[in-house]
Amino acid sequence: MEKRAMLIDYGYCTGCHSCEVSCRKKNDLRLDEWGIKVNEVGPQKFSNGKWEWDFVPVPSSLCDLCEDRIAEGSKPLCELHCLAAVIRVVPVSEVSSCLESMDKDKVAVYLP
Amino acid sequence: MEKEYSDWHDNPTMRSWHPERLNARSECTISDVNDLNKPWRFEEDGLTVTRTSPWSPPGCHPVGCSLKLYTDEDGKLVKVEGDENNPVTQGRLCVRCLTLKDYIYNPSRILHPMKRDPKKRGDADAWEEISWDEAFALIKSEYDRITKEYGRESIVCFAGTGREGGTMAPFGSRMLCTPNYCYSQSGYACYVPRMAASSYLLGAAYPEIDYAGGLPGRYDDPEYEVPECIVIWGKEPLPSNPDGFFGHSVIDLMRRGTRLIVVDPRANWLSTRADYHLQLRPGTDAALSLAWINVIANEKLYDAEFVEYWTYGFDELVERAQEMPPSRAAEITGVPEEIIIESARMYANATPAAIAWGLALDQKANGMQVGHCLIALMAITGNIDVPGGQRIGDKTMGLNEAGFGFEEGLGQELIAKMIGAKEYPAYCGLILNSHADLTLRAMETEDPYPIRMGFYAGNNLLSCTSAEPERWMKAINGSMEFVIAFDTFMTPSAQATCDVFLPLATIAEREGVVQTHYGSSPVTMGFMNKAVTQGEGMSDMELCFNLGKVLNPHLWDQYEDIRDFIEHLRLGKKYCYEDIRKEVVLQRYVGYRKYETGLLRRDGKPGFNTSTGRVELWSYAFHRFGDDPLPYYIEPQFGPESSPELMEEYPFILTSGARTYAFFHSENRQIPYCRELNPDPLLEINPEDAKRKGIVDGSWVKAVNQFGECVMKAKVSPIVKEGVVHAQHAWWFPEQDGNDHGGGAYDTFRSNINNLVPNFHFGKLGFGAPFKCMICDVVPISESYDTDMDEIWEKFGKLV
Ligand code: SF4
Numbered sequence: 001m002e003k004r005a006m007l008i009d010y011g012y013c014t015g016c017h018s019c020e021v022s023c024r025k026k027n028d029l030r031l032d033e034w035g036i037k038v039n040e041v042g043p044q045k046f047s048n049g050k051w052e053w054d055f056v057p058v059p060s061s062l063c064d065l066c067e068d069r070i071a072e073g074s075k076p077l078c079e080l081h082c083l084a085a086v087i088r089v090v091p092v093s094e095v096s097s098c099l100e101s102m103d104k105d106k107v108a109v110y111l112p
Numbered sequence: 113m114e115k116e117y118s119d120w121h122d123n124p125t126m127r128s129w130h131p132e133r134l135n136a137r138s139e140c141t142i143s144d145v146n147d148l149n150k151p152w153r154f155e156e157d158g159l160t161v162t163r164t165s166p167w168s169p170p171g172c173h174p175v176g177c178s179l180k181l182y183t184d185e186d187g188k189l190v191k192v193e194g195d196e197n198n199p200v201t202q203g204r205l206c207v208r209c210l211t212l213k214d215y216i217y218n219p220s221r222i223l224h225p226m227k228r229d230p231k232k233r234g235d236a237d238a239w240e241e242i243s244w245d246e247a248f249a250l251i252k253s254e255y256d257r258i259t260k261e262y263g264r265e266s267i268v269c270f271a272g273t274g275r276e277g278g279t280m281a282p283f284g285s286r287m288l289c290t291p292n293y294c295y296s297q298s299g300y301a302c303y304v305p306r307m308a309a310s311s312y313l314l315g316a317a318y319p320e321i322d323y324a325g326g327l328p329g330r331y332d333d334p335e336y337e338v339p340e341c342i343v344i345w346g347k348e349p350l351p352s353n354p355d356g357f358f359g360h361s362v363i364d365l366m367r368r369g370t371r372l373i374v375v376d377p378r379a380n381w382l383s384t385r386a387d388y389h390l391q392l393r394p395g396t397d398a399a400l401s402l403a404w405i406n407v408i409a410n411e412k413l414y415d416a417e418f419v420e421y422w423t424y425g426f427d428e429l430v431e432r433a434q435e436m437p438p439s440r441a442a443e444i445t446g447v448p449e450e451i452i453i454e455s456a457r458m459y460a461n462a463t464p465a466a467i468a469w470g471l472a473l474d475q476k477a478n479g480m481q482v483g484h485c486l487i488a489l490m491a492i493t494g495n496i497d498v499p500g501g502q503r504i505g506d507k508t509m510g511l512n513e514a515g516f517g518f519e520e521g522l523g524q525e526l527i528a529k530m531i532g533a534k535e536y537p538a539y540c541g542l543i544l545n546s547h548a549d550l551t552l553r554a555m556e557t558e559d560p561y562p563i564r565m566g567f568y569a570g571n572n573l574l575s576c577t578s579a580e581p582e583r584w585m586k587a588i589n590g591s592m593e594f595v596i597a598f599d600t601f602m603t604p605s606a607q608a609t610c611d612v613f614l615p616l617a618t619i620a621e622r623e624g625v626v627q628t629h630y631g632s633s634p635v636t637m638g639f640m641n642k643a644v645t646q647g648e649g650m651s652d653m654e655l656c657f658n659l660g661k662v663l664n665p666h667l668w669d670q671y672e673d674i675r676d677f678i679e680h681l682r683l684g685k686k687y688c689y690e691d692i693r694k695e696v697v698l699q700r701y702v703g704y705r706k707y708e709t710g711l712l713r714r715d716g717k718p719g720f721n722t723s724t725g726r727v728e729l730w731s732y733a734f735h736r737f738g739d740d741p742l743p744y745y746i747e748p749q750f751g752p753e754s755s756p757e758l759m760e761e762y763p764f765i766l767t768s769g770a771r772t773y774a775f776f777h778s779e780n781r782q783i784p785y786c787r788e789l790n791p792d793p794l795l796e797i798n799p800e801d802a803k804r805k806g807i808v809d810g811s812w813v814k815a816v817n818q819f820g821e822c823v824m825k826a827k828v829s830p831i832v833k834e835g836v837v838h839a840q841h842a843w844w845f846p847e848q849d850g851n852d853h854g855g856g857a858y859d860t861f862r863s864n865i866n867n868l869v870p871n872f873h874f875g876k877l878g879f880g881a882p883f884k885c886m887i888c889d890v891v892p893i894s895e896s897y898d899t900d901m902d903e904i905w906e907k908f909g910k911l912v
C-alpha cells in the first residue's frame with residue numbers, strides 16, 4: 001500500500017464540522033472520541049486591522065485515512081462530504097506537487 | 113384512466129446532468145472512482161443504495177443536496193453518503209443530513225398518532241396512542257362541529273419556515289379550506305418583505321446570485337462568468353443555505369477569484385475574508401443602501417444604457433438618494449464614510465457583480481425599503497439577468513402554480529374574510545396568508561371573528577417563529593378548542609397547545625419534489641425516493657391528500673392518488689412522477705437577458721413583468737398601496753435615536769437569530785452529534801462590554817428589556833462590536849420535562865430571545881418586525897444551566 005497523507009487547505013475551511021461528524025458516523029465513535037477534530041484559532045483582529053480566524057481540522061490517531069474506502073477506489077468520507085472541499089488524501093509522493101499547484105497560504109499536511 | 117404526459121426532455125428549462133468530472137471542487141479533489149451516473153437505485157456490497165434529493169424533514173430549505181441511502185435486507189438505514197451526481201453539491205453534505213440515522217431512529221421520535229383531552233393541554237403524560245383512522249375520525253368530527261358553529265374562517269393553519277410543510281399552502285386552501293394560512297412570525301419578517309420588493313418592482317421572484325447551478329458546465333460553462341464581486345448583505349449563506357441556495361457555492365467562487373463585500377453587524381467567517389466589511393448598527397441597512405445609490409449615481413458609475421432602456425423613475429430615485437450622502441449614512445450606521453464610498457465603487461465597478469441579500473433585511477419595519485434599494489442597485493449597475501449577476505426565473509419556470517387551487521378551495525366569500533386582507537393587501541395578497549399580528553389579535557379579541565381551531569404545519573412557533581411567545585401560547589389556548597400538530601418530534605408548541613399529534617415522515621420515508629428557491633427560479637429540481645419505513649409517519653403531501661379527502665372530498669376526488677397530487681402541485685400536471693423521479697435531480701436552465709427576448713412577460717413582449725415593463729425604481733405598486741413610491745430610511749423603533757431614554761436602562765443593541773451548522777431553527781437539539789457542536793444557547797458580547805459588566809466567557813447571563821427576559825450562556829467574542837450583543841434563537845431542551853415547571857414545556861421560555869421582541873412593530877404595508885434591532889441589558893447571574901452531554905447521549909444516543 002502506498003503511504004498517504006492528508007492535505008487540508010484550511011484557509012478555506014469554514015468550520016462546518018461535516019468532516020468530524022462523517023468520521024464519527026463512519027467509525028461509530030461516541031462524542032468523547034474523534035477521528036478528526038475541528039479546532040478554532042481566533043477570531044482576533046490584529047493590529048494591522050486584519051482578522052485571523054481559522055478552523056484547523058486535525059486528524060487523530062484513530063484516522064486510518066479511510067484505507068478501506070481508498071482500496072475500493074472511493075474518496076475518504078470526510079473528503080467527500082467537506083462542504084468547502086478542502087480535504088484531500090493523496091500519496092505522499094504527490095504531496096509536494098500538490099502543494100506546488102495549490103498556491104495558497106494556509107495549507108496543512110498530516111500523516112496521522 | 114390513461115394520463116397524457118409531456119416528455120420533460122422537451123422542456124428547454126429541464127436538463128439531466130451527466131458529469132464526467134466534478135468541477136465545483138478545487139482541482140485537487142477530483143476522485144477517479146465514484147458513483148457518477150449510477151441509476152436511482154443500485155446494489156452495492158449486499159446493500160441497496162437509493163439516491164434521493166431531500167427537502168424535509170429534518171428541517172431544511174429546499175436545497176436538495178443529493179443523498180445515497182444505504183439499506184440492508186431488513187430495510188433498515190445503515191448509512192448515508194453524499195451523492196456526487198448533484199450538479200451543485202457534488203456529494204457535499206452538512207451535519208444535519210449526515211446524522212439522518214440519529215434523527216430517523218431517535219428514541220424520542222414520535223411514530224404513531226396520539227390524542228389528548230384538550231382540558232389536559234400541557235400535561236406531557238396525558239397523551240394516548242391512537243390509529244390513523246381514529247385520528248381522522250376525531251379530526252373530522254371536531255372540524256364539522258367547529259366549522260358549523262363558527263365557519264371555516266375560524267381555523268388557522270400555522271406555517272413554519274423552510275420545511276415543505278411550512279410552504280404547503282393546500283393545507284390551508286384545500287385540506288382545511290380556511291383563508292387563514294398564517295406564517296406566525298410578526299410582520300412575516302422572513303423572505304416576504306424581500307419578495308414584496310422583487311415582485312412589485314422587478315415583476316420576478318427573488319433574484320438570487322448566479323452560481324451557475326443550472327448550467328451544464330457549471331463554473332466552467334462558456335455561458336458563465338465568475339462574479340468579480342459578491343456582496344453578502346445581512347446573510348449567512350454558509351450555515352443557512354437560504355431558500356435553497358447552497359451557501360458553500362460562495363467558497364467555490366472565492367476559489368475562482370470572486371472578491372467579497374460583507375454587510376453585517378457581526379464579523380463572520382466570510383467577512384474576515386472580505387475586501388470590505390461594513391459593520392453597521394443593526395437595523396440601519398436602508399441608510400447604507402441609499403448612500404450606495406447616492407455614490408453610484410453622483411459618480412456616474414451606473415450602467416447608463418440599462419438605466420435608460422429598462423428602468424423607470426431613475427431621476428426620482430437619484431433625487432431621493434441626495435437626502436442620504438455617505439456622510440449622513442456614516443453617522444447613522446457607524447460605518448466610516450470613506451468605507452461606504454470605496455465599497456460602493458468596488459461594487460459598481462465590478463462586472464459582473466451580485467448581491468446576496470439575506471433575512472436581516474426583513475427583520476425590521478423598514479425592510480421592504482432596503483429590498484427596494486438593493487433591487488435598484490442590482491438594476492442600475494446592469495447586473496440583473498446577466499451571467500454571474502442576479503439570476504431570475506422566466507415565466508414558464510414555476511411549475512408550482514402560485515395560489516394552487518386557492519379560489520376553487522375557498523370561494524370569494526371566504527377569501528374576503530382572510531384576516532388582514534383589507535388592512536394589509538400588499539402582504540396578504542402577495543403571499544395569500546393572513547397577517548400574523550392581526551391573527552394574534554383575532555385570537556385575543558375575536559376581532560374580526562372568533563378563532564377556534566388550529567393546525568401546525570412544520571411550525572414550532574413557541575420556540576422559534578413567534579415574538580412574545582407566551583402571549584401566543586395564551587392566545588391559542590384561550591381561543592382554540594381543537595389544535596393539531598404534525599411533526600417528527602414532540603415540540604414545546606405541540607406539548608403546550610395541541611390535542612392531536614400526527615407523525616410526519618422524514619426524507620428517507622417519502623416521495624416528493626424539491627425545487628431550489630421554492631420553484632420560482634430554481635437551479636435544480638430534485639426528487640425524493642423512499643428508502644425506509646419507520647413507524648406510521650405520512651409526508652406533508654400524503655397528509656394533505658389523505659386528510660383532505662376526509663374533510664373536503666369534493667376537492668380531492670379529482671386526484672387519483674398521492675403521486676397524481678404531486679404531479680398537479682409540483683410538476684405542473686405535465687410530467688409523470690414515476691418516470692421523472694428516476695432522474696433524482698435535474699438542472700433548470702434559464703438563460704440570460706430574458707427582458708430582451710420576451711421570456712419574462714406573459715404577453716411575450718420584451719421587458720420586465722411590471723406595469724411599465726421596466727424595473728420600477730419609482731414604484732406604482734407601493735404608491736397604489738399607500739406607501740412612498742421611493743425608498744426611505746426610518747430608524748429602528750428602539751435604539752439610541754428613537755428611544756434614548758430607554759438606553760440608560762437597556763444600553764445594548766440586541767440582534768438575534770444568526771444561523772449555525774448544527775441546527776435548522778428549533779430542530780436537531782435531540783441529535784447528540786449536532787447538539788455537541790452547540791450545547792447551550794449563546795449570547796455573544798464584546799470583550800470590553802463583558803469586562804465592564806463582570807461577565808466571563810462561558811458564564812450565564814440574563815438578557816432583559818421592557819418586553820421580557822431570558823437566560824443565555826455568554827460567549828465573549830470580538831465578532832460583535834462594543835454596544836451590540838447577539839443572541840441565538842429557537843432554543844428548547846428536549847432532555848427537560850415536557851410539563852411546564854415555570855419555564856414552559858421543555859424549558860422553551862427560559863432561553864427564548866423572542867421573549868424580548870414585541871409583536872405589532874411592522875412597517876406601513878404590514879411587513880417586518882424588529883427581531884434584529886432591539887435593545888436590552890445583559891447582567892451576570894449566579895445560576896448555571898450548562899447542558900450535560902452525557903445526559904443527551906443517554907436520552908437520545910441509543911437508537912431504536
Ligand atoms: S480520512 Fe477517514 S478515518 Fe480519517 S478523518 Fe477522514 S473520515 Fe475519518
Ligand code: SF4
Nearest residue numbers: 013014016017019082
Ligand atoms: S468539513 Fe471541510 S470545511 Fe467543514 S470543518 Fe471539516 S475541513 Fe472544514
Ligand code: SF4
Nearest residue numbers: 172177205206208209
Ligand atoms: S443543507 Fe439541507 S439538504 Fe443539504 S445536507 Fe444540509 S440538511 Fe441536508
